[in-house]
Each structure stands twice: as C-alpha cells, then as structure tokens.
Amino acid sequence: MRGMQLDSLNPALLNVQYAVRGELAIKAESYRENLKSDDHGLPFNQVISSNIGNPQQKGLDQPPITFNRQIAALLEWPALAELAKDAFPKDVLARAKQLKEEIGSIGAYSHSQGVPMIRKHVADFIAERDGYPADPNHIFLTGGASAGVSLLISMLISSPKDGILIPIPQYPLYTATLAAYSGVPLPYHLDEESEWATSPRDIEESIKKAQADGINVKALVIINPGNPTGALLDEPVMESVVRMCEQHNLVLLADEVYQSNLHSRDTHPFISFKQVVCAMGSPVPLVSFHSISKGVTGECGRRGGYFEATNIGDDVVALMYKMVSVGLCPPLAGQIGVDCMVRPPKPGDESYPLYQKETDLTHQVLAERTKLMAQRLNKLPGARCVNSPGALYLYPRIELPDKAVEAARQAGKEPDAFYALQLLDETGICVVPGSGFGQKEGEHHYRLTCLCPGVEEYVTALERFHLGFMERYA
Amino acid sequence: MRGMQLDSLNPALLNVQYAVRGELAIKAESYRENLKSDDHGLPFNQVISSNIGNPQQKGLDQPPITFNRQIAALLEWPALAELAKDAFPKDVLARAKQLKEEIGSIGAYSHSQGVPMIRKHVADFIAERDGYPADPNHIFLTGGASAGVSLLISMLISSPKDGILIPIPQYPLYTATLAAYSGVPLPYHLDEESEWATSPRDIEESIKKAQADGINVKALVIINPGNPTGALLDEPVMESVVRMCEQHNLVLLADEVYQSNLHSRDTHPFISFKQVVCAMGSPVPLVSFHSISKGVTGECGRRGGYFEATNIGDDVVALMYKMVSVGLCPPLAGQIGVDCMVRPPKPGDESYPLYQKETDLTHQVLAERTKLMAQRLNKLPGARCVNSPGALYLYPRIELPDKAVEAARQAGKEPDAFYALQLLDETGICVVPGSGFGQKEGEHHYRLTCLCPGVEEYVTALERFHLGFMERYA
Numbered sequence: 001m002r003g004m005q006l007d008s009l010n011p012a013l014l015n016v017q018y019a020v021r022g023e024l025a026i027k028a029e030s031y032r033e034n035l036k037s038d039d040h041g042l043p044f045n046q047v048i049s050s051n052i053g054n055p056q057q058k059g060l061d062q063p064p065i066t067f068n069r070q071i072a073a074l075l076e077w078p079a080l081a082e083l084a085k086d087a088f089p090k091d092v093l094a095r096a097k098q099l100k101e102e103i104g105s106i107g108a109y110s111h112s113q114g115v116p117m118i119r120k121h122v123a124d125f126i127a128e129r130d131g132y133p134a135d136p137n138h139i140f141l142t143g144g145a146s147a148g149v150s151l152l153i154s155m156l157i158s159s160p161k162d163g164i165l166i167p168i169p170q171y172p173l174y175t176a177t178l179a180a181y182s183g184v185p186l187p188y189h190l191d192e193e194s195e196w197a198t199s200p201r202d203i204e205e206s207i208k209k210a211q212a213d214g215i216n217v218k219a220l221v222i223i224n225p226g227n228p229t230g231a232l233l234d235e236p237v238m239e240s241v242v243r244m245c246e247q248h249n250l251v252l253l254a255d256e257v258y259q260s261n262l263h264s265r266d267t268h269p270f271i272s273f274k275q276v277v278c279a280m281g282s283p284v285p286l287v288s289f290h291s292i293s294k295g296v297t298g299e300c301g302r303r304g305g306y307f308e309a310t311n312i313g314d315d316v317v318a319l320m321y322k323m324v325s326v327g328l329c330p331p332l333a334g335q336i337g338v339d340c341m342v343r344p345p346k347p348g349d350e351s352y353p354l355y356q357k358e359t360d361l362t363h364q365v366l367a368e369r370t371k372l373m374a375q376r377l378n379k380l381p382g383a384r385c386v387n388s389p390g391a392l393y394l395y396p397r398i399e400l401p402d403k404a405v406e407a408a409r410q411a412g413k414e415p416d417a418f419y420a421l422q423l424l425d426e427t428g429i430c431v432v433p434g435s436g437f438g439q440k441e442g443e444h445h446y447r448l449t450c451l452c453p454g455v456e457e458y459v460t461a462l463e464r465f466h467l468g469f470m471e472r473y474a
Numbered sequence: 475m476r477g478m479q480l481d482s483l484n485p486a487l488l489n490v491q492y493a494v495r496g497e498l499a500i501k502a503e504s505y506r507e508n509l510k511s512d513d514h515g516l517p518f519n520q521v522i523s524s525n526i527g528n529p530q531q532k533g534l535d536q537p538p539i540t541f542n543r544q545i546a547a548l549l550e551w552p553a554l555a556e557l558a559k560d561a562f563p564k565d566v567l568a569r570a571k572q573l574k575e576e577i578g579s580i581g582a583y584s585h586s587q588g589v590p591m592i593r594k595h596v597a598d599f600i601a602e603r604d605g606y607p608a609d610p611n612h613i614f615l616t617g618g619a620s621a622g623v624s625l626l627i628s629m630l631i632s633s634p635k636d637g638i639l640i641p642i643p644q645y646p647l648y649t650a651t652l653a654a655y656s657g658v659p660l661p662y663h664l665d666e667e668s669e670w671a672t673s674p675r676d677i678e679e680s681i682k683k684a685q686a687d688g689i690n691v692k693a694l695v696i697i698n699p700g701n702p703t704g705a706l707l708d709e710p711v712m713e714s715v716v717r718m719c720e721q722h723n724l725v726l727l728a729d730e731v732y733q734s735n736l737h738s739r740d741t742h743p744f745i746s747f748k749q750v751v752c753a754m755g756s757p758v759p760l761v762s763f764h765s766i767s768k769g770v771t772g773e774c775g776r777r778g779g780y781f782e783a784t785n786i787g788d789d790v791v792a793l794m795y796k797m798v799s800v801g802l803c804p805p806l807a808g809q810i811g812v813d814c815m816v817r818p819p820k821p822g823d824e825s826y827p828l829y830q831k832e833t834d835l836t837h838q839v840l841a842e843r844t845k846l847m848a849q850r851l852n853k854l855p856g857a858r859c860v861n862s863p864g865a866l867y868l869y870p871r872i873e874l875p876d877k878a879v880e881a882a883r884q885a886g887k888e889p890d891a892f893y894a895l896q897l898l899d900e901t902g903i904c905v906v907p908g909s910g911f912g913q914k915e916g917e918h919h920y921r922l923t924c925l926c927p928g929v930e931e932y933v934t935a936l937e938r939f940h941l942g943f944m945e946r947y948a
Contacts, residue, residue, distance in 0.1 A: 003692065003693065003719075003723045003724055003725040003759050004725045004759035004785075004786050004787075004790055005787065005790065006787075006789050006790060006793065008632075008692075009629045009630065009632065009790070009793065010628060010629050010630070010631060010632045011632060012632075013628065013629060013793060013796075013797060014793070016796060016797065016800065018796060018799055018800045021586055021796075021799035021802075022796075022799075029585065052583065054582050054583045055581075055582075056578070056579035056581040056582040057578065057579075057582040057583070058578035058579075058582065064579060064581045066551075069550050069551040070551055072550040072551070073547040073548075073550040073551040073554060074547075076543050076546040076547040076550055077540075077543040077544055077546070077547035079561075080547060080554070080558065080561065083558060083561040084554065084557060084558030084561050087553075087554065087557040087558050104530070104531065104532035105530035105531075105532075105538060105775070106775050106776070107529075107530040107538045107772060107773040107774060107775045107776060108528050108529075108530040108531040108532065108774055108775050109526065109528045109531070109767075109774040109775055110775060111503065112495055143617060143777070143801075143805065144801075144802060146800070146801055146802060147801065150800075150801070154484060154487065154654070155483045155484050155487060156483065156484070157484060158482075158483065158484045158485060158486075173800060176800045177800065180628070180797070180800075218477065218482075219477065245477075249477045250477055251477040251478045285477050285478035293583075298581060299581040300581060300582055300583040300802070300803075301579065301580045301581045301582050301583055301584060301803070301805070301806035302580070302581060302805060302806065302807065303617070303777075303802075303803075303804075303805040311478075312478050313478075313479065313480075315480050316478055316479065316480060316483070319480065319483065319487060319488070322487075322490060322492060322495075322496075323487060323490065323654070325492055325495035325496075326490065326492045326620070326624075326647060326650045326651065326654075327617075327618075327620055327621065327624070328495075328618060328620060328774070328777075329774075329775070329777075330777075331617065331775070331776060331777040331805040331807060331808060332775035332776065332807075333776065333805060333806075333807040334805060
C-alpha cells in the first residue's frame, strides 16, 4: 500500500548517509554469518570489524574495567551485596550502596536530564579537569554522545538555509543528522600535510562562502581529538576558533569524546574548549560532548554520555529539558557508567591497583598498535598515514592507480569504497572508505580502528592486500 | 550571544508540549528536594509521583523480577558465574551463558537493529501470541517504545500538511513528537460514556475533516490498552479500523505497550493488531510497539522495547535500519530486558516458582488497587471514573465549580492544572491534568497511576483534598 512506500516518506531521510554502518558493514555481517558454516568457502576465517570504534566487540580485545562492571552487577541485583559479599572489593560495595540509595531501582526512570547526583559528579570531574566550575543543572546525561549531538542539531536548524560548519574529514554522525533535519553541512578542510591540523583561516573562508550563498551559519563543530584523524588541537588554535565564534555569533559544538585516548600525553595533552572559553572569559555558547563509549571505558553498549552547556541561558536549558523529557530518560546503565568514568578508584582504594593495571594496559596497547600500524602503512607504495596522537583510528591516504579508479567507475563505486570492498572480500577486514568521512576531490583514504589484537597478522594482511591490489591495477 | 537564544532556535520545538514531565513534575521534584530538610514546612512528608507510569520508582512498590536481574548481573560481570555460582538458579546461569556467547560483551555496540538472536526470540514470542509468523528482520529493538514512535513519525511527516490521527485523550508523546517534526495532530475522540471506546465513525469523521482542510492523512495511532484510559479494543472494532486504514491508505501505528497489564484477562483479553491484520489477510502497513517499561517487567530505566513492521517493504525497512544505525544501537541492558520479557521462565525451570509468585502479585496488586481507587473516586461529588480494565492508570473526570474555573483563569492556568497544582501543594500527590492528554472543550480530567502502595492512605488524601477544593470554590 502507498502509505508506507519510499516515495511517500520524508525525503530528507533518503539523503542521510552513514557509511560507518553502510554497505561494507552490512556485507561484513553477512560474511560473519557465513563463517558459522564449515564450508563457507571464504578466503579468511574471521571478520575484523575495523569500521567502528567498538572496543569491546567480539574478536577485539579491550576488556571492560572490572570496577565498573562490579558496580553495575550490584545495581542490577543488589542482593549480591549479601549473597556474594566476598566477591566484591569494599570500595565497590560502598560505591554501589551509595548509588543505590540515591537512585533506587535502576529499573525506574530517572530525572530526564540524568540522576542529579551523577550530574553533580560530572560537574566535579569537569571542574577538576579544567580548573573552572561546572553547573550540574547545565549538564545533561545522554544515551551516548550521539543523542546529545542530535538534540543540538534539531534545535539549531530552523530552515533549509541554516548551516553548520563541519570538519572534513568528519565523523558522519554530523552530516547524517544535518541531512535528517534538512540543514546545510558547511565543510572546512583539515590539513593532512600538517598532521590534520585545524586552520582557523579555512573555517573563516568557509563561513564567508556560506554567507555569500545566503546560508545562515549557526554553529561550528570541532572534533578534538579528531575522528577519523586523531589530531589534537593546540591552545592558540582553540583561542582563534573561540574568537571566530564570537565574531560570527556561532554556537561551538565540541565533540570531545576521545579526550582520554591520548597516545603521548606529555607532548600532546588534551585541553577542553570549556577551559579555553573560561580562561578567555568568552561569552561563546559552547556545548561539549563526552561519552563512556571510548577512552579506557569503552562501554559503547551501555549508551552513556553527557553534554555540558556553557554560556547558554536557563530558558534554552529548559527547552533542552523539555525535549529530552519526551524521551523520558537516558538508560540507567549508561548513567552509572558515566558515574564510574568520572569517579574512578583512587590510590588507596581496594580497587585501585587492578583499575590502574587494566587502564594502563589499554592505553599502552593502543599506543603501540597505532604506532606500529602507522609505520607499516607508511612503508607501503602509494600509501601514507599521519601517525595519530589520539583517538582510536588511523586514516591512511592511498594513491589509487588510474586503472583502479576506472574499474571503480565501471562498478558504480567510489574508488576508495571499491578498494575497501575488495579488502573485505579478500581478508575479512572491514574498514570505512574515506568517501564516508569526506576528503578533497580526487583523494582517497580509509579509516580503520587500531583496536584489533594480533596486530602483526592484521597489518600483514593489509599489506599483502594492498600490494596485490596495486599490482592488479598497475 | 544570539547564536543560542530561544528566538534563533527551531520554532517547531517551542510548540512541543509534554505534560507528563511538565510544570507539575518539576514542582514535585523541587518539593522532593525540600523534604530532605527537617524544617521543610510542607503539609506532607512524601511526594507521590502519580504522574508517570514508573513502576519501580522510589516510594512505589513494583519489585523487579528476580530472574531478569540475575541474568543482567551475570552479563555485567560474567565472573560471578564462578565466584558466586550458588547464588544463581541453574536456568539463570544457562540463560546468561547463552546470551553471553551470542552477544559477547554488553559493553559493545550490537547490530543497530538489535542482537539478531534476541530479535529471533521476539519473533517467536509474537508468533506464539498471535498464531502468525513474525520475521526477525522486520523487528527493531529500540530504547523504549518512544524511540520507535519517534522514528516512525520522523519518517511519515514530509511536510507541515501531513497529519496523523491521534486518540483524545492520548499519551502526549504523540503530539509532542508530531510538533517537533511540524506535523499536524488529527484528533479523534474516545467515548467516555462507553468506557472510552474507540469509534471507527469518529475516526472516519476526523479523516474527512482533515482532508477538507487540505491535510494529507498519513497514519492512525491506536493505543491499546489505552493510555490514559486503560480501555481495550475488541475485535470487530479492530477490524473496522484496519479496513479504514486500507481504504484511506493509512499506516497503522499500534501502541501496545500495556498488552500484559490486564486486570481481568478472562473477560477482557488482549488481541494484537498483528493478529487481526494477519487474520484478515490485510495489506495494511502496520507498526506495532512494545516495551519492557510496563507490564510485570516494569523496567523503565533500562530503555528497552521493540517494534515490528508488518506489510512494509524491504526498502523501507532498509531506510529504518539506516536511520537507527546513525544512533548506533539500542542499549544492551534494554535488549537483554526484552529477551527476558519474551522468554520468561517456564514451568519446570528452577526460577519458575519465584517468577510466578512475583508476577502474580504484581498483577493482583494492580488490579485490586485500580478497582478500589475507581470505586472511591466514583463516590466523590463531582467526580466520576471509568474502572479501567487495563494499563496502569485511571483518568477521572471532575466537574469543577464555576468559581474554580474563574480562579484558574485569573491564575493563568487550565482549570484542571489549577486543581492538580493545589492537589500537589496540599498532599504531595503529583498527577497530570487532562489538558495534557486532550479532552473535550469544557471537560476536566486528570490522570493518576495506580502504582502507589498504601493505597488506602493515598485515596483518603485524594478524597480529602477533593472535598476541600469543592467546598473552597462552591
């Protein structure tokens, strides 16, 4: 019947593109199913999902933090505090008791903005990180950072002439959500030659171009550390960005979900936009997003995160509250995950040594793997790769031979998607083509995560495929 | 700065109204805070949140099902299966093991549509309930039913001339979400004189009126069992409704989240729209929603639910998949809650006796309380109340004296909101005024849940307040 056919549905949604879970991911899932049969006939024995930053996925190896899971288990079934008391460290029992007293059952809806006590803890965490106070009433716990980004974009886009500045390459959540709300993505390019640096001048040019096109520029998205680039902004650039937002009346949307994924914290520390805005005494409206899905927590499946609204009036915060209240509340398991992230065990706590060991290992493994993968990819003909100082990804650039580009055209594919599909078919490794994140005309990239164990074997498979592909289309 | 001020934001959102968590709920929360101090000066000692169907909320008393929580705890910290083996029944250990093997870590993103095995179990549950098969690929696990409803409305509304038929009274999620997407709510009235029956003729009239107004009628929402009414549709009415959808090319959105909240299952059984559509061999596109937040499960805080798409093409299902993939996946804790709801313990399982005892008690307490509250409310002067056969609520009608209506006008409030605010101020009981759900011009209602323990004291407080209010404005 006509009522539910594609041509009768909201056309804005047809324009949405989200490559991270697109054609390649769907094909990878079907390979994963095929591998369950003995005579699968595939040239590989496992699918490696390097398309998505999903640290705890089967086959990847970032273990959950035991402290977090013990607390979650106690809140799920509080009787365990008596029935299996000896299985839990004392600080875990005390923490779970405190949360239970505040929250009651985690099967109940909480305050729509998130449990007040947890928001207070988030505010403490932010204040300690930045040296400036945070207001729990301006903090919203969310089901992952994505839910917050989607809320903000829905608020900012009033007409198809409203646009938001998006870095290229970007995490496609931004263009996907903008497309759903019929807003205009306004690209500004990161500079691959300078390790994917953010150039205030390029942003300024993009603003001018948009204004000339009659677009009302509403906000600027910065992803720091970058996704897919891993690049970290330094303070002078951040200050320029804030000044530019002041000058053009832009809302600054700071996606800071990778803030604790830093491979060399001494030389490349993370500085939050909240800190910069406060230090400058700037009136720029800032919304900064964080998540439990990344970092050493890696708890994607809980759907937990938060955003903080700075320099934003109480009336607008009330509007945000009203909108999240329609969705009732963020998942309690995610909210508790946020509490664990912002209140990890401290030296002296019974849980501390294990926590320290687990998180050190996660940091170390990721840093080593990122370095090794970047080194090896950089040795390949026709490939080069910025050695990312943060986040979970590499974004190598590949120079595809003309013959490959031509073959891709004939297959009706973007050249890098064509490359990535063959990579998946031959090796079982699923990556996301650069066309899903954005790149300059004629350039080709792909994003892969650095989460895979057995990195030696993994990189060897990537190398072998790449050499074979280049030869095939030489 | 201008970038983030109300008048520069999406005006559609300013029109959103969601009374369940509106002015009254916010005031109730502030009273709850005040009560923490000894000299609060309030004329009550607790706030009773009867505004929201939140069975496990503090102070209410629907306990979680132990089976569900034991499984959740084992998935949170799988080491418990060894460390505290004796604390868990054998069927729980086996079930948790099976889920763990399929899912891996619950800290990982799942398939965006939900874990395939859990969708298979949902399909089995639907097939057993209805006697017709269900396709796991057309089932989407969601973060509560609300997330699914929101997705469907976002798909259906392409222009401000598109409308969706909504029952009055309704659960305000529908009007709120329609307002956010600039769609037109097309009210049809339920008949209070016939125990809130759904009248196909009234729906038909609403369709004609909308068409005359140039509105493109896209879908029909039915809430069965009703919210706030608790009414249950019978089969002939459901068949008429399906035929009407066929005739007018409407998508049928069946909100069936209260399907297991039935107070007299023998005389008023639940029949799903899926069953009716299949029995009729109808091609009507049907999306039916279910949730773990209600029923005997009552796990609101996990954010779990599902919808099933019937008679909807694979291309549209692919669009749904794309849209949910932007949000990555529903919370794993909610997905596991769905699995527990559709696969409860069976006779012979070690967990079965406790499960049976817990759920019988929940059914019984709710039925008794609903009956008692309806009886007592019906004895009050100027109040009457349909004795609801299902769901969690009563929706009494109150005849407010002219003086009260006048006083409300002077206070700038809807008369029933005026009544409800005084009820809160005097008794600490928070209800939702009928103006939040919709009612006929000049009528006044309020919705309250039947979840409160100490029902005798609770009803007495309601009675005393009502009599005092009526006297005050006589």
